[in-house]
Amino acid sequence: MIERVDKNLAFMLQYENVAWYENGSVKILDRRIYPLKVEFVTCYTHQEVAQAIKDMVTQSAGPYLAAGMGMALAAWECRNLREGEQIEYLKNASRTLSNARSTTAVRMAAITEKCIATAKRALSQGVAVDQAIFEHSVEEVNNKYIRISKTAEYLVDMFPDKGAVLTQCFGETIVGFMLKEMKKRSKDMKVICAETRPYFQGARLTASVAYDQGFDVTVITDNMPAFAMQNGMVDVFTSAADAISCDGHIVNKIGTLQLAIVCKHYGIPYFVTGAPDAKHPTIDSVKIEYRDEKQVLEAMGIRTTKEGIKGWYPAFDITPPYLCDGIVTNKGIYAPYDIKRYFQD
Template sequence: MIRADKDLAFMLQYENVAWYEEGKVSILDRRIYPTKVEFVICKHHSEVAQAITDMVTQSAGPYLAAGMGMALAAYECKNMSKNEQLEYLKKAAYTLSHARPTTAARMEIITKKCYEEAVQALENGKETDQSIFLHTLEEINNKYLRIGEVAKYLVDMFPDKGTVLTQCFGETIVGLMLKEAKLRKKDIKIMCAETRPYFQGARLTASVAYDQGFDVTVVTDNMIAYAMKNGLIDLFTSAADAISLDGHVVNKVGTYQIAILCKHFGIPYFATGIPDKSHEDINSVHIEMRDGDFVLQAMGVRTAMEGVKGLYPSFDITPPELVSGIVTNKGIYSAYDLNRYYK
């Protein structure tokens, strides 16, 4: 297999996202990266699910972690009878896919495929954990290749010389769009919104861009209007945790307000991702509310007085009228015409 993570940043290498080996799953702890490079070691699939819930990995990381978690679950039950193994894996699939509610529909697709791989392995007398691991590795490689196509269409929209603003951490698309921009010799600078309260933009996106040789600037989340007004941003792009077929983009909270500013200042906003068949309209999307206390601190240091309350919706919803285009592996679509992707 030719690995599609070649020449990408450290944290986008498969082994550094989530990796199954010898009865355990290691996951790069993105909560502390790049200040520290540490891995959370999971010895049970429920620990993988908890790591996903606790944001040890995020963006596209949980999708790889879920597959590796299924391989671990197969290892846990390998001495059971065939029927017992399948029942065990069904429960594990539910646990892993529902670790975070907003992405449950996408995660279910991954765990279902892993379960089907286990069924085939049992029928053919193969080791289920290794079969799921190899399947997961092939799936992530194919995903990187598919997102590489997305990157080509996205970079078509980049100016030859200018600054691209990002929001949160778009995982694979970030590394691949930068790789593509470099191949085309585009003179692009990257500006990262810090993305509180986990600072994914400052810690993760900025690290990937810097690792791949780009000029990177971090701005706080309340500096975007200033930067746009003063001509410091030419294009805004983000990934999406979900894209409903009626054109709404669900992404890290803060995306909506940046899209509003783009509309005001005449700056294009391109969201990347595949429209979700499971979300016919935005009403089917559940916005995850996390512990509000987390917004009362910054990287473990409390910033608010005891007794003050915090509000922490993980995502917000950007309506189609604020989206210049949805960039997919088949091309760029109007947010009002996403059903065409499947036709």
């Protein structure tokens, strides 16, 4: 067994509490209602896993592990087919899972296609394909956690010894390792979480992780960051990224752009975490996802507008490279205009 590196991280960052395959089903923590309720959605087909990803049952980096577990489930579904038919079935499952959300399709496909390669090896060795993909997915997420822990070291290098860090949305694993690294270095840092409507990932998820890991946490609404910065409450801003194009543009949860603009105005550094996407040579190759407008017209399931009023919900926005002070990766920190060097290094 591999040595798991999710120890001492918050509840929702433990692998089993993100997405987990077992006995012909995939269990996914429902992040739409966490932490007010701790419930899991159980999927019995890979199509149900894809739908759960589309429906935001799991968010941030959660879909990447869910996709691998969904591929293990797909292998279980087709276990009685001939070898060639199994591979074809898994290819179709890969397309279904990777395209559950359009903006992250490239990253998702990289995960599901590796699962197909794992399946081919398992078939040639005569071992259970679903178990092989499951074990591969656990090893992949473990390796990812190791890389992210290194990223956290570089990120915390940029933080003051005392002050406050502002977050955007829920950066998943990097949040847990960032907090762990700050505690390791005895940095006296508070955490400020913008609520991140309409799903409130900052208020519900990031704040929960920070609180669980022993930090002083304050939640502010999405229209408060400028005032907070103006009054000296923020020393550094950080976010993850759903995509980073090779020309240095940052695609992240809607609202990141305006935070970056305000940081630039007040001279507050903004560091994004994540690796560039080789399949996004320029920002033009990224497709922004637009979600159901009704989610803007309600808050946590409660309607806040009159019937007949329209909504608009782009899920992500694009921050240009000049607004970002550095892209923090597992290999070090790069200027956004120089991010291509990540692949050479």
